[in-house]
Amino acid sequence: MNYLRILVVFGFYSVLGVYPGLASGPNVLFIVSDDLTACLGSYGNEVCETPNLDRLASEGVQFNRAYCQYPVCGPSRASFMSGLYPKRTEMLGNNYTLGSYKVLNPALSNHPSIGELLRTNGYVSLRVSKIYHMGVPGGIEAGDAGGDEPDSWDRAFNVMAPETASPGKLELLSPKRKHYGSNFARIIVPDDLIETQADILATNQAIAILESRARDGDHSKFLRHEDAFFLAVGFVRPHVPLVAPKSWFDKYPEDESVLPYAPEGDLEDVPTLAKTNANELKYGMSELQQKQSLAAYYASVSFMDEQVGRLLDTLDRLDLRKDTVVIFTSDHGYNLGHHTLWQKGSLFENSVRVPLLISAPGFESAAGKSSDALVELVDLYPTIAELTGLSHKVPSNLDGASLTGLLRNPSDIKGHSEAYTVVGNKQKMGESIKTDRFRYNYWVDGKEELYDQLKDPEEFTNLVASSVHVNVLNDMRAKLAEKNKSFHN
Numbered sequence: 001m002n003y004l005r006i007l008v009v010f011g012f013y014s015v016l017g018v019y020p021g022l023a024s025g026p027n028v029l030f031i032v033s034d035d036l037t038a039c040l041g042s043y044g045n046e047v048c049e050t051p052n053l054d055r056l057a058s059e060g061v062q063f064n065r066a067y068c069q070y071p072v073c074g075p076s077r078a079s080f081m082s083g084l085y086p087k088r089t090e091m092l093g094n095n096y097t098l099g100s101y102k103v104l105n106p107a108l109s110n111h112p113s114i115g116e117l118l119r120t121n122g123y124v125s126l127r128v129s130k131i132y133h134m135g136v137p138g139g140i141e142a143g144d145a146g147g148d149e150p151d152s153w154d155r156a157f158n159v160m161a162p163e164t165a166s167p168g169k170l171e172l173l174s175p176k177r178k179h180y181g182s183n184f185a186r187i188i189v190p191d192d193l194i195e196t197q198a199d200i201l202a203t204n205q206a207i208a209i210l211e212s213r214a215r216d217g218d219h220s221k222f223l224r225h226e227d228a229f230f231l232a233v234g235f236v237r238p239h240v241p242l243v244a245p246k247s248w249f250d251k252y253p254e255d256e257s258v259l260p261y262a263p264e265g266d267l268e269d270v271p272t273l274a275k276t277n278a279n280e281l282k283y284g285m286s287e288l289q290q291k292q293s294l295a296a297y298y299a300s301v302s303f304m305d306e307q308v309g310r311l312l313d314t315l316d317r318l319d320l321r322k323d324t325v326v327i328f329t330s331d332h333g334y335n336l337g338h339h340t341l342w343q344k345g346s347l348f349e350n351s352v353r354v355p356l357l358i359s360a361p362g363f364e365s366a367a368g369k370s371s372d373a374l375v376e377l378v379d380l381y382p383t384i385a386e387l388t389g390l391s392h393k394v395p396s397n398l399d400g401a402s403l404t405g406l407l408r409n410p411s412d413i414k415g416h417s418e419a420y421t422v423v424g425n426k427q428k429m430g431e432s433i434k435t436d437r438f439r440y441n442y443w444v445d446g447k448e449e450l451y452d453q454l455k456d457p458e459e460f461t462n463l464v465a466s467s468v469h470v471n472v473l474n475d476m477r478a479k480l481a482e483k484n485k486s487f488h489n
């Protein structure tokens with residue numbers, strides 16, 4: 001662990017919130033949405049309706065500047081589950097290897113994920129649907145475990161759901177991109193035929209688990225009934241295909257969709273590797289098709305939000321909420337026409353920033369507050385460990401720091417001095433350092449980007465050639481070099 005990281009960790013722990021303590025630690029409900037950018041109402045989006053997540057935000061702390069470590073499903077998930085940066089897990093692309101990072105990087109074969117840490121320390125650990133990588137829609141249609149890491153769980157439940165075969169008409173919206181999973185496609189499902197959707201099935205299974213775990217007394221000796229649970233629930237929406245009930249599509253008329261502003265020539269100062277997901281190049285969507293994709297994305301978000309509501313209602317009904325930490329996040333963000341880019345895999349703000357909401361018993365004094373601290377998804381591992389009283393059990397090589405101090409004082413405490421994200425592999429790799437004010441991207445072909453997010457929050461002007469920013473640029477280069485040096489410690 002390098003000096004800078006020690007400082008960061010010390011900064012976090014110095015205002016350590018001592019967990020008030022339930023006898024066996026609190027339960028943890030960990031909800032991960034797929035491909036969800038921070039478009040929630042609680043993050044200021046005035047179009048997309050997310051009443052249930054807004055409610056969770058009002059009951060916990062919202063992190064306004066939380067960043068994924070890799071803006072693609074598999075690597076991001078392996079990173080936050082292991083608590084390690086992607087260059088350490090060595091998962092730098094989607095991978096379906098069962099065993100995940102433990103198999104891909106034999107040096108980590110004994111490195112416990114957060115799920116394994118909990119289940120070997122008095123918790124029952126359970127997975128429903130996609131937590132590590134699963135192919136969407138193919139893996140869900142096959143009911144496949146994908147790139148799961150089985151040591152993380154006492155029990156794991158895949159869902160098997162129709163996805164592209166859902167009731168309704170499968171409409172391809174991106175003429176240049178036909179591969180399901182990376183194209184744009186929608187299905188408007190009649191409301192009375194919605195119940196076979198993956199996220200409804202996952203919610204049903206999770207509710208059944210909560211009911212089982214909430215029962216008084218140990219009638220069956222089943223799965224150490226007296227133990228607290230770590231229940232990880234993965235939702236596949238708003239990942240494509242964009243499948244949602246008609247009633248939600250009706251709320252977002254496609255002709256009223258407003259695409260993000262992109263100035264003429266926006267991509268001219270952007271390196272080639274940074275714009276591979278440009279509409280013109282990859283998707284070929286007409287303006288109407290782009291509006292349809294945006295509306296379908298919002299319908300999918302609202303549909304997913306409904307399932308979060310069902311989980312929260314169940315915690316309330318079973319009187320579990322007071323004993324349960326609820327964490328909601330996404331594996332990465334998403335471009336919805338920003339810079340004329342779509343989907344993930346870019347290092348722009350919308351693709352790397354994620355929603356992050358944490359509500360924990362004992363931290364009610366901060367309910368409804370938000371934090372502007374820079375935080376990373378690798379912080380989840382030490383955060384969950386601390387909230388469950390297991391900080392002393394975590395491996396010494398974790399890359400994150402506990403957010404518990406921020407849960408107690410969301411506005412007073414600094415987070416990391418920088419957030420780090422990597423994307424691509426080998427000849428396509430790009431790395432990003434975000435500080436309080438600037439974002440710096442370095443691509444493997446030597447091309448760079450520098451954005452002053454204070455003056456230019458939309459990242460329209462690449463300042464890499466600006467003579468007045470030479471010192472900033474050199475400082476950011478040094479920060480990235482320092483970060484990479486730390487990977488070899």
Ligand SMILES: [Ca+2]
Pocket residue numbers: 034035072073239331332
């Ligand atoms: Ca994803």
